[in-house]
Structure formats: structure tokens, C-alpha cells
Amino acid sequence: PSATITLDPAFTIAPVRRRTFGTFVEHMGRCVYTGIYEPGHATADEDGFRKDVLELTRELGVSVVRYPGGNFVSGYRWEDGVGPRAGRPRRLDLAWHSVETNEFGLDEFIRWCAKAGVEPMMAINLGTRGVQEALDLQEYANHPGGTALSDLREQHGASAYGIELWCLGNEMDGPWQIGHKTAEEYGRMAAETARAMRMIEPGLELVACGSSSSRMPTFGSWEQTVLRETYDFVDYISCHAYYGNDDGDTASFLGSAVNMDRFIDAVTATADAVGAERKSSKKIHISFDEWNVWYGDRSRRTDEDSDGWSVAPRRIEDEYNVTDAVVVGNLLISLLRHSDRVGVACLAQLANVIAPIMTERGGPAWRQPTFHPFAITSRLAAGQVLRVETDSPTVSTARYGDIAAVDAVATYDEGRLAVFLVNRSTEGPVEVSVDVSRAGVFSIAEGLAIHDEDGLATNSADHPDRVTPQAADAKLVDGRLTVTLPAVSWAAFSLA
């Protein structure tokens, strides 16, 4: 079977948005404690941050990090995590049934962001708290000084944090959420919080909670109701999606990006319908601030004492394989091709908890297979995202019907073309021919692929580099890039 792809640097979708390459640090399991933060670790710096994880975060090419949750944020008191460590309270974390020591909080997170070279994206608690606490947090974080909370931050040794991007709660449509609300209740609360936050700083970028999954019974009507309340006060509506292969239907799992495409299109249409009702020229963008592969119960490491209340227990430490990495690469293709509407996206999460980076307490840090397509896409995608025309054989899937076996996106930046490709077929290879003649490129600067004869191959502390990107075998002749993509594979090329 063969596929053809045609592109032209004149046919652009939108600029590559660096915030597409965000991740997420939640106070959950071992993401913070023994993940990014572990005083006493051989690589810990003066703040207790693991330097091995900082280095991997930079290599991953992360732009923005959402914090501190997730479900955790809906019961969180931000004040617990600032100022001298000695006075910080230990609290019950109801979301993840654990004890939060508050050793790490906002002040540490901002210092960590500076060291990692990433932008903070701050989530506020609209589960157990409301407008006043959001304003207090904003005053502490962003006001330059001369007020009680901004002076408190100065006393803690920090000048204003200048956080621009804020999430108005987390997954408030989910009955599992502490302080779960109806769309009407949440919409009003989010609108009032946003309106008040803008009285301090009109230029903030604010994200309203969309649905926690497109499978939620309220999906669609939730977005409509929330946006009817918040349209004039927010910039983004969030999407969350996790894809798993628990039922062994690998063909459908490999088609996960089809669901992401439809999800984004549906939310965009709903937002634009609300905009039309309001006769507004404003466009609401999407913050896809949680996405990943997540196996419901496939976690091979289970929590040793899940019935007790413990500090930083193991939680959902999924071990990813090559097939998962191919799906992650394809989900990034979907996000990139929607750069006209997706302004922010966060791979959930960064360390240990369904994460590209794994660590052991007192031990090494290593890259999961999913690390690689993310790092490569973040490094190569630049300039403008191009609309590509793909003519591909199809594969049939139980969940999404017949889908194209080959999916692709490209970016173009001053004479440099990046092409990202995936073969979603489990059956066999596809010959792909990409017409790059209009891009004025003559050589392959780089070609990398993720593939393995064993689709279940994975990395571990003992074998951290079992799965790594391999050189992709391709030719560029007379303006045609030709490559054979093996079954279940992902590849990226940089052409100049």
C-alpha cells in the first residue's frame, strides 16, 4: 500500500504555538515528591529540585507547565504552600487519598519553572473555594507590592511572579471533583471569578473548564452553558482526553487522534455557536490542558498502602510502550493541525504519574518511550503549521470506522520544512511519498522514527534506552520525500 501527501508553504493553518508543548505537574502520587523535588537526592540542588529531572524536562522541550492540579486543586489552600517550610501544615488530600506535606508549594514551583525554563500555568480552586481566595492568590503572585499579600511574598524573598495563564478550576463537570458543580453553577462562578481577576489585571489569559472527556453525558451542553456565562471574560475553554488500550482493540487505540480531532472540532463549533448567538467577533481558543495515554488499571506498579493516608504514594505510574509512543506522536499531529484554535496543550503529567519522565526515590531518572515523539516534535516544529493533503489507504476500526492509515502534519520556517508522519496500520508497511517540491528544500537534515518489532517494548530503570528513536530511512529526489513507514510507526523529518 502507498500514500501520497501534498503540501505547499503558502497553505498555512496558523503559527506553531510554543504552548502546544506544555505538560502538567500535579500534587499527585510521586509527580512532585521524588519526581521533580527530592531533597537529599544525589542530584538535588539547593532548592531540593532533582537536576536530572530538570535536565530531562529541558530536553523534552516543555514550554508551559500547569500546576498544582488536577483534581488536587479542588481541595487546595494555596497559602499552605508559601513562606517558611517549618510552619506549613500537613493536610488530607481527598482527591488522591494521601497526605500533603506542603513542603513544595507556589514559591518553590515558580523557582522550579525558572530553572526549567518554562512558563507557569496556575490553576485555582473553584471546588471548595471561590472568588476571594482566587483574588488573594493573584495578589500574592502578581501584585508588585504595597499590599498585605504582595508584601508577604516580598517577605518570602520573591518579587512578583507575573503569572499570565490561569485555569478557573479543574474538571468541574466531573462528579468525582471536590465541589462538583452543574454547568450553570460553575459558569456563574467562573464568570464572576474571571471578572474580578480582570479588575486587578485586565490582560490575564483565563481558561474556563470544559468537559473532562468527550464521553461525559453533559459534553457539548456543558461547554455551551459555561461559555454563555463566561464568553466575555475568558480566552480559552479546556479539553481533557486520555486514551487507553485496555480492551486490547489496538486498531481503535491507534486511531485515538481521530477522537481528538473530532473533540476539538466539536468544542470549536460549540464555542463559535455561542459567539454567533452573542454576535461577537471574539474567538474562544482551546486549552487542551490534559491529554495522554492512560491505562485505567494497567499500572504495573501499584500503591503499596492504598488504604492508608500516606505521603507521595505511587499513583497511576503507567509504563508506556512503543505503540503508546506512536499514539502520543499522532496526538501531537492532531494538536498541531488545530493550531488555529488550540492555543495551549499539556501532556499529563510530567514525572512518574502517567508521565514521560520516570524516577526512583534516591535512584535514576529515565525517559519513557512517549518522551521521544514529544521531544522531537517540540524541537522540530517551527514557523507556520501547513495544511497537508493526504491520500492514504484506510484501516477499519471498531470505534471510529474506516480511518486513514497515514496521518501527517508539516511546519515550515524560513526554508526549513518539518514533516511528521504516522502509520496507524497494524497490518503492514505503507510507502509514503511527500511532494515537497513547492517548499524549496533539497536535503534531509534529520530523520527519526519510533518503531519496534515488539510493539510492547518499553523502558525501565534497568533498561532505560531499550526504546529510542532510530534513524529513519528516506530519500529526497526531485522534490519527493519517500519513506516506508512500518506498521505502527511514527517518524519526523527535517528538510532544508
Ligand code: AHR
Ligand atoms: O491527570 C490525572 C487526573 O486526571 C487529573 O487530576 C484530573 O484532572 C484528571 O481526571
